Amino acid sequence: QVQLVESGGGLVQAGGSLRLSCAASGRTFSSYAMGWFRQAPGKEREFVSTISWNGGSTYYADSVKGRFTISRDNAKNTVYLQMNSLKPEDTAVYYCNAAYGYINYWGQGTQVTVSS
Secondary structure, three states: OOOEEEEOOEEEEOOOOEEEEEEEOOOOHHHOEEEEEEEOOOOOOEEEEEEOOOOOOEEEOOOOOOOEEEEEEOOOOEEEEEEOOOOHHHOEEEEEEEEEOOEEEEOOOEEEEEEO
16 A cells, blocks of 8 residues: 655746655555656646656656756655746646556645746
């Protein structure tokens, strides 16, 4: 069992930056691929970024490529999402995900609001 707690969301002006954190419980954090997803009002949850268990591979949605950076610190059981050059269309609830095979865990989400 893995529990995920996101933090770092908030209100920011367009062009600003935020860093999201996701703290995970459990001794097997380093076994999981970690990811970030987001869900805007009235829309389906969408993929944002993912990072492999050792941080060696990262992937991004085209909409955030070049602006967002995912990273992880396995010693701290934490994954981060650095978000720069934020746009109003980045407004959403951001969810942390831990995946291992067919097993998935989700955090409760953190709100990010970007004002124009």
